[in-house]
Amino acid sequence: MKFRVLRQLGQTLLLPLLALLTALVLGAVIMLLSGDNPWEAYRGLFAGALGNARGWTSTVRRMTPLILTGLSVATAFKAGLFNIGASGQFLMGTIAAVAVGVNFEGLPMVIHLPLAILAGALGGVIWGAIPGLLKVYTGAHEVIVTIMLNYIASNFVGWTVYAGGTQGQTPGPLWDITAGAVSETRDVLLSAQLPYIIGPPYRVHWGFGLALLIALFVWWLLYKTIIGFEIRTVGQNLKAARYAGMHVNWTIVRTMMLAGGLAGLAGTFETLGVNHKFAPTFTGSVGFDGITVALLGQTHPLGVVLASFMFGTLDAGGTRMQFDSGVSADIIQVIQALVLAFVAAPLLIRTIFRLRRVRHSLDTTPSARWGGLV
Amino acid sequence: MSKRPLWRATSLIAIGLSLALMVMAVLVNTITLPQEYAWLRILFGISALNFTLRATVPLVLGALSGILCERSGIINIGIEGMMLAGAFGAFVAKVATNDWPLLSSLLVGVLAALLVGGFMGLLHAILSIRFRMDQIISGTVLIILATGFTSYLFDRDAVAEGKFSALHIPILADIPVLGRILFENPPLTYLALILVVVIHVALFYTRWGLRTRAVGEHPRAADTVGINVNRYRYVNTTIGGMLAGLAGGFLVLEAVGQFQEGMTAGRGFIALAAMIFGNWNPFGALGASLLFGYTQALQNELLLAGFTTVPRQFVSMLPYVVTIIAVSGFVGRVRPPAAEGKVYETEAH
Numbered sequence: 001m002k003f004r005v006l007r008q009l010g011q012t013l014l015l016p017l018l019a020l021l022t023a024l025v026l027g028a029v030i031m032l033l034s035g036d037n038p039w040e041a042y043r044g045l046f047a048g049a050l051g052n053a054r055g056w057t058s059t060v061r062r063m064t065p066l067i068l069t070g071l072s073v074a075t076a077f078k079a080g081l082f083n084i085g086a087s088g089q090f091l092m093g094t095i096a097a098v099a100v101g102v103n104f105e106g107l108p109m110v111i112h113l114p115l116a117i118l119a120g121a122l123g124g125v126i127w128g129a130i131p132g133l134l135k136v137y138t139g140a141h142e143v144i145v146t147i148m149l150n151y152i153a154s155n156f157v158g159w160t161v162y163a164g165g166t167q168g169q170t171p172g173p174l175w176d177i178t179a180g181a182v183s184e185t186r187d188v189l190l191s192a193q194l195p196y197i198i199g200p201p202y203r204v205h206w207g208f209g210l211a212l213l214i215a216l217f218v219w220w221l222l223y224k225t226i227i228g229f230e231i232r233t234v235g236q237n238l239k240a241a242r243y244a245g246m247h248v249n250w251t252i253v254r255t256m257m258l259a260g261g262l263a264g265l266a267g268t269f270e271t272l273g274v275n276h277k278f279a280p281t282f283t284g285s286v287g288f289d290g291i292t293v294a295l296l297g298q299t300h301p302l303g304v305v306l307a308s309f310m311f312g313t314l315d316a317g318g319t320r321m322q323f324d325s326g327v328s329a330d331i332i333q334v335i336q337a338l339v340l341a342f343v344a345a346p347l348l349i350r351t352i353f354r355l356r357r358v359r360h361s362l363d364t365t366p367s368a369r370w371g372g373l374v
Numbered sequence: 375m376s377k378r379p380l381w382r383a384t385s386l387i388a389i390g391l392s393l394a395l396m397v398m399a400v401l402v403n404t405i406t407l408p409q410e411y412a413w414l415r416i417l418f419g420i421s422a423l424n425f426t427l428r429a430t431v432p433l434v435l436g437a438l439s440g441i442l443c444e445r446s447g448i449i450n451i452g453i454e455g456m457m458l459a460g461a462f463g464a465f466v467a468k469v470a471t472n473d474w475p476l477l478s479s480l481l482v483g484v485l486a487a488l489l490v491g492g493f494m495g496l497l498h499a500i501l502s503i504r505f506r507m508d509q510i511i512s513g514t515v516l517i518i519l520a521t522g523f524t525s526y527l528f529d530r531d532a533v534a535e536g537k538f539s540a541l542h543i544p545i546l547a548d549i550p551v552l553g554r555i556l557f558e559n560p561p562l563t564y565l566a567l568i569l570v571v572v573i574h575v576a577l578f579y580t581r582w583g584l585r586t587r588a589v590g591e592h593p594r595a596a597d598t599v600g601i602n603v604n605r606y607r608y609v610n611t612t613i614g615g616m617l618a619g620l621a622g623g624f625l626v627l628e629a630v631g632q633f634q635e636g637m638t639a640g641r642g643f644i645a646l647a648a649m650i651f652g653n654w655n656p657f658g659a660l661g662a663s664l665l666f667g668y669t670q671a672l673q674n675e676l677l678l679a680g681f682t683t684v685p686r687q688f689v690s691m692l693p694y695v696v697t698i699i700a701v702s703g704f705v706g707r708v709r710p711p712a713a714e715g716k717v718y719e720t721e722a723h
Contacts, residue, residue, distance in 0.1 A: 138703050
C-alpha cells in the first residue's frame with residue numbers, strides 16, 4: 001500500500017523532473033553554441049537563487065505570483081478550459097486592489113487590507129467571468145476571448161494611470177498628480193500594504209503565506225468537495241457530466257471565475273506586498289509563466305507550488321547569473337520555454353529517454369473544443 | 375454548401391470597406407471642405423490610409439498564415455512567435471550582409487524571414503502531429519520559445535543599414551489621391567496583397583486547395599480517397615510559418631528597419647483575430663485586417679490632431695472588442711474547419 005503511493009509519486013514526478021533536466025541540458029548546449037560558459041552560468045544561477053538569505057528570499061518572493069497564476073491556469077485546465085487570460089486578470093486584480101489601496105485614508109488596517117484584497121480578487125473574478133459566460137452562452141472559445149481580454153485589460157489599466165498627454169488629454173483617474181509626466185499611481189496607503197514576514201532588505205511579505213494557504217484551499221476544493229468533483233468531471237467528460245445531471249454551464253462559468261480570482265489575487269499580492277503602486281511597465285510575462293507552471297506542476301495544486309519553486313529559482317538566479325558569468329538572463333526564458341515544450345509533450349520525453357510510459361495528468365486538451373461547446 | 379454565401383459575405387465586407395475608404399479619401403482630398411467638416415480630413419486623409427495599409431500588411435500575412443494551417447486542421451495560436459522569429463531572422467541576415475548592395479542584402483533578409491518562419495511552422499507541425507502535443511499548447515510553446523530565443527541572441531549593438539523603399543508604379547502612381555495611397559508602396563506590401571489573391575485562388579480553385587480543405591474538414595474521408603492527411607498538414611503548416619515569418623520580415627525590412635525585443639507587440643494575436651473575423655477566408659481576413667489597421671491608424675491620427683475626447687487607450691481597444699463580438703457570433707456566425715485540433719491517425723491497413 002505504502003509502496004504504491006510512493007511509486008505513484010515517483011511516476012508523477014518523473015515527467016517534470018526529466019523535462020527540467022532535459023531543458024537545462026539543452027540550455028547548456030545553446031549557451032555553448034553561442035560561446036557562453038554554461039557551467040559558470042548555472043553555478044551563478046543556483047548560487048544567486050539558493051546560495052544565501054538574499055537569494056532564498058528573492059526566490060520566495062518571486063514564487064508568490066507564480067503559485068497563484070499557476071493555480072489559476074491549473075484550475076481551468078481541470079475543467080477542460082485553457083486560461084491564457086491570466087495576465088489580463090492579473091492586471092484587473094492589480095488595478096482594483098490599487099484603487100482601494102490608495103483611497104479610504106484613515107481606515108484601520110483590519111478593514112482596509114482585506115477590502116483591498118477582496119477588490120483585487122473581484123477584479124480578477126469579473127475578468128474571468130466574461131470568457132466563461134461567453135463560452136457558455138455563445139460558444140466563443142475561451143482562448144480567443146481571454147487573449148483579447150488581455151489586451152483590453154492592458155489598455156484599460158494603461159488608461160487608469162495615464163498621465164495625460166502634452167496636448168491636454170485627460171489623465172486617468174488613478175494617476176498620481178505628483179508624478180509629473182510619469183504614468184503611475186500613488187503609493188498604496190500603509191493600512192492596505194501587506195506586512196512583511198521578513199522585512200527589508202528582504203521584502204518577503206505575507207502574500208506568500210496566503211498563497212500557500214490558497215493552494216491548500218484549491219486542493220481541498222478540487223479533490224474534497226462536490227464543486228471540485230463537478231469541475232473535474234466536466235473537464236474529463238463533458239457529456240457524462242451533463243448526463244449525470246451536473247450544471248455544466250454553471251460549472252464552466254464558476255471555474256473561470258475562480259481562475260480569474262486566483263490570477264487577480266496574484267496581481268493584488270504583487271502590488272500590496274512588493275511594488276506598493278502600479279505602473280504599466282511592471283507587468284512581465286506573468287500569464288505565460290502561469291501556463292508553464294501549471295503544466296509543469298501536472299495541474300495539481302501541490303505540483304504547482306513545487307513548479308513555482310523551480311521557476312522562482314530560475315527567475316531569482318537570473319540576475320546573479322548575468323552578473324557572475326556574463327550570460328544574458330534571457331537564457332532563463334529559453335529554458336522555461338523548453339521545460340514547457342517537454343512537459344506538454346510526454347511523447348518527446350518518452351522518445352528521448354526510451355521510456356515505455358510516462359505518467360502525465362493533463363487529460364484535457366484545450367483544442368478539443370475549438371468549435372465551441374459540444 | 376450552404377456555408378458558401380457566408381464566405382462571400384465576409385469578402386464583400388472587405389471589398390466594400392476598402393472601396394468606401396477610397397471614395398471618402400478621394401472626396402475629402404479633392405473637394406474644399408467647409409471648416410466644420412475639417413475633421414473628415416483626419417479620418418480619411420492620405421496619411422491615415424497610408425498608415426492603415428502599413429498596419430494591415432503584417433496582420434493580413436499573419437492571418438493568411440493562420441488560414442493555411444487551420445484550413446488543413448492545425449490550430450495556429452503561435453503566429454506571434456513565428457512572426458517574431460521571422461523578424462529576428464531577417465534582422466540577423468540583414469546585419470550580416472550590410473556590406474552587400476542594399477537590394478540583395480534585403481532579399482537575403484526576406485529569404486531568412488521565410489526560412490526561419492518556415493522552420494517554426496515545421497516545428498509546430500512536428501510537435502502537434504508527430505509528438506501529439508495539444509496544438510494550442512504547442513502554439514504557446516512557440517511564442518515563449520521565440521520570445522526567449524530572440525532576446526537571448528539579440529545583439530543590441532547590431533544595426534541594420536537601410537530598408538525597402540517605396541516602389542513607384544509608373545502611370546498608376548500619378549492618379550491623384552489613390553495613386554499615393556495604393557501605388558507608391560514598398561515591395562512587400564504589394565507582395566502581401568498579391569498573396570491574398572493567390573491563396574484565395576489556391577484554396578478554392580485548385581486541387582491542392584480542395585484537398586487541404588478536405589483534410590481540415592473531414593480527414594477520414596480525405597484519407598479514404600487516398601490523400602495523405604498528415605503530409606498536407608505538414609506542408610501547409612510549414613508554408614503558414616513562412617508567411618508569418620514574412621510578416622516579421624516586413625516589420626524589420628520595410629516598416630521599422632531594425633529589430634526590437636518583442637517588436638511584434640501582439641500583432642500575431644490580432645492576425646489570429648483577423649483570421650477568425652474573416653471566417654478563415656483570405657479576403658475576409660484582408661477586410662478584417664484593414665479594419666484593425668484602420669483603428670490603429672485612427673488612433674495615431676487622432677493623437678496627431680490633438681483630439682482628446684475619447685482616450686486613445688479606448689480607441690486601441692477597438693480591434694479586440696470587435697474580435698470578441700465576432701467570435702461570440704453577434705455579427706453572423708463564424709465557423710472553424712471541423713477537424714481542427716484533432717490528431718489524425720490512419721487506420722491500420
